[in-house]
Amino acid sequence: MPIHRRPSWHIPDREATPEHLYISRRSLMAAGGAALAATPLASPAAAGTDVTALSALRSRRTRSLKEALTPLAAVASYNNFYEFGLDKGDPARNAHTLRPSPWTLAIGGMVARPLTLDVDRLIARLPLEERVYRLRCVEGWSMVIPWIGVPLSAVLSEAQPLGSARFVRFTTLADRAQMPGLASPVLDWPYREGLRIDEAMHPLTLLAVGLYGRVLPNQNGAPVRVVVPWKYGFKSAKSIVRIDLVGNQPLTSWVQAAPREYGFYSNVNPNVPHPRWSQARERRIGEIRRRDTQMFNGYGEEVAALYRGMDLTRFF
Amino acid sequence: MAHRLEPLGPWLRPAAHLFMAVPLAFLAFAWAELLLWDPHSLRITAEPVAYTHNALGKMALKALLLALAVTPVRRLTGWGRVMTVRRTLGLWAFFYALVHLVAFLWLDLDLRLDELLSETLERPFILAGMLAFLAMLPLALTSTNAAIRRLGARRWRALHRLAYLAAVAGAVHFVLRVKGWQAEPLVYAAILLVLLGVRLPRLIRRRAAAASA
Numbered sequence: 001m002p003i004h005r006r007p008s009w010h011i012p013d014r015e016a017t018p019e020h021l022y023i024s025r026r027s028l029m030a031a032g033g034a035a036l037a038a039t040p041l042a043s044p045a046a047a048g049t050d051v052t053a054l055s056a057l058r059s060r061r062t063r064s065l066k067e068a069l070t071p072l073a074a075v076a077s078y079n080n081f082y083e084f085g086l087d088k089g090d091p092a093r094n095a096h097t098l099r100p101s102p103w104t105l106a107i108g109g110m111v112a113r114p115l116t117l118d119v120d121r122l123i124a125r126l127p128l129e130e131r132v133y134r135l136r137c138v139e140g141w142s143m144v145i146p147w148i149g150v151p152l153s154a155v156l157s158e159a160q161p162l163g164s165a166r167f168v169r170f171t172t173l174a175d176r177a178q179m180p181g182l183a184s185p186v187l188d189w190p191y192r193e194g195l196r197i198d199e200a201m202h203p204l205t206l207l208a209v210g211l212y213g214r215v216l217p218n219q220n221g222a223p224v225r226v227v228v229p230w231k232y233g234f235k236s237a238k239s240i241v242r243i244d245l246v247g248n249q250p251l252t253s254w255v256q257a258a259p260r261e262y263g264f265y266s267n268v269n270p271n272v273p274h275p276r277w278s279q280a281r282e283r284r285i286g287e288i289r290r291r292d293t294q295m296f297n298g299y300g301e302e303v304a305a306l307y308r309g310m311d312l313t314r315f316f
Numbered sequence: 317m318a319h320r321l322e323p324l325g326p327w328l329r330p331a332a333h334l335f336m337a338v339p340l341a342f343l344a345f346a347w348a349e350l351l352l353w354d355p356h357s358l359r360i361t362a363e364p365v366a367y368t369h370n371a372l373g374k375m376a377l378k379a380l381l382l383a384l385a386v387t388p389v390r391r392l393t394g395w396g397r398v399m400t401v402r403r404t405l406g407l408w409a410f411f412y413a414l415v416h417l418v419a420f421l422w423l424d425l426d427l428r429l430d431e432l433l434s435e436t437l438e439r440p441f442i443l444a445g446m447l448a449f450l451a452m453l454p455l456a457l458t459s460t461n462a463a464i465r466r467l468g469a470r471r472w473r474a475l476h477r478l479a480y481l482a483a484v485a486g487a488v489h490f491v492l493r494v495k496g497w498q499a500e501p502l503v504y505a506a507i508l509l510v511l512l513g514v515r516l517p518r519l520i521r522r523r524a525a526a527a528s529a
Contacts, residue, residue, distance in 0.1 A: 070362075071356060073356065073358060073362075074358065074362035077358055077361070077362055078361055078362035078363055086498050086499075086500070088361055088362075088363070089361060138495075139366075139495065141363055141366065184499065186496045186497060186498055187496065257496050258496060273438075276439060276440065276441050276492060276493070277439060277441075278435070278438075278439075283363065283365060283366070285362045285363055286362070288364075288365060288423060289423075289426070290424060
């Protein structure tokens with residue numbers, strides 16, 4: 001007899017995405033028609049940062065949260081994406097130059113079947129899920145975001161990782177023509193991030209292609225990014241072009257820039273302060289008073305076992 | 317003979333006040349908007365508290381750097397009257413720093429003084445900021461003409477050299493706060509270095525004169 005074990009966060013189909021959260025398909029098409037009539041040559045680049053102009057994505061909500069969503073206007077206007085500038089408002093202002101389509105995502109390294117994926121086709125064929133996750137930035141602010149994507153493990157498995165692969169390295173786009181912020185030497189470009197393979201294959205780790213019912217705005221890492229909700233936000237690399245399975249812990253951009261301040265693990269941990277500021281509390285965007293930060297950003301029940309026996313002060 | 321810049325004289329202080337007051341008025345308006353009629357306004361970003369801390373701190377630093385630029389400008393142009401804005405700018409620097417500190421204490425620390433103490437002792441960037449504020453406090457308190465008379469010009473001048481400490485600590489505070497080596501705080505630090513650097517030749521000459529006397 002087959003046994004279906006449901007994860008703790010499972011909810012049935014009938015509780016899928018509440019319609020009112022999204023622009024309905026009908027009004028979107030009407031708006032699209034109107035836009036088409038008004039500006040027959042509307043540039044796709046302009047649509048990349050304007051959230052009202054992004055195409056809708058169908059998905060099934062598989063994970064909710066009893067916390068208020070951060071408004072889309074805030075999610076799409078307050079970003080750390082240094083490739084488009086250091087100010088939080090810079091990505092929304094500057095990322096219109098990013099061309100998220102066509103986009104190729106390569107999966108290689110220690111795999112039996114290297115893949116070169118067309119991201120538009122990938123989005124069309126994947127069984128997209130909507131998951132509401134907390135996002136906690138290392139700077140001490142947080143949001144609650146309804147992401148759309150698939151477990152990263154589903155896509156990695158297609159490439160058949162070898163048994164010798166122990167880590168995953170993400171390489172993101174670094175194109176000076178599209179990203180004005182690359183002129184700044186604040187980090188070593190391209191931006192690289194990484195996970196241990198068990199973290200990458202964990203069911204919470206999402207390969208995201210959208211948020212709030214539509215494709216990702218450019219400033220949020222279009223067209224494809226990773227979301228690791230129990231780690232500080234910078235671990236969730238944006239606009240990924242390559243995923244490599246590797247044998248040794250990869251050197252990530254932030255570890256390279258300041259190894260004492262930004263560790264490879266960077267799990268959300270209120271008990272381990274950043275060398276320059278406390279991580280005990282955070283400000284949820286839209287609130288004025290700060291709230292307590294939760295261990296593993298509130299995902300401890302699902303991920304704490306990954307770090308059993310590890311000194312989290314040392315492996316911060 | 318009147319200096320060629322003298323026609324600007326009457327405008328100096330009103331211009332300094334206007335320049336320093338406009339950012340404060342903008343912040344006050346944005347907060348009124350958020351709290352009274354549009355809680356979803358993004359005028360001062362989705363994180364208005366961080367924006368406010370940043371804006372207040374940068375205005376304090378700008379005012380302090382401008383105050384430190386007054387004397388070099390006088391030496392360069394020979395225009396004595398420019399000195400009349402030094403106190404204005406210094407007091408604005410103190411005022412912005414005070415509001416900056418109160419906002420931090422209130423919005424980030426829930427007015428808990430014990431947390432302010434532990435943050436100051438544990439975090440070098442907070443320590444630098446507190447040093448800058450504490451260095452400016454006696455200067456603001458002795459900013460009146462009566463205080464200058466009471467202290468005597470020589471002692472008053474010696475005390476007010478704390479402005480240099482305040483500026484250095486303030487610039488360090490900003491450099492230490494940001495993630496990685498960013499350009500903006502380094503620009504402030506570079507301007508401060510220039511303002512300190514232009515004072516060096518004179519300082520060296522006076523030391524040499526004092527030694528040979």
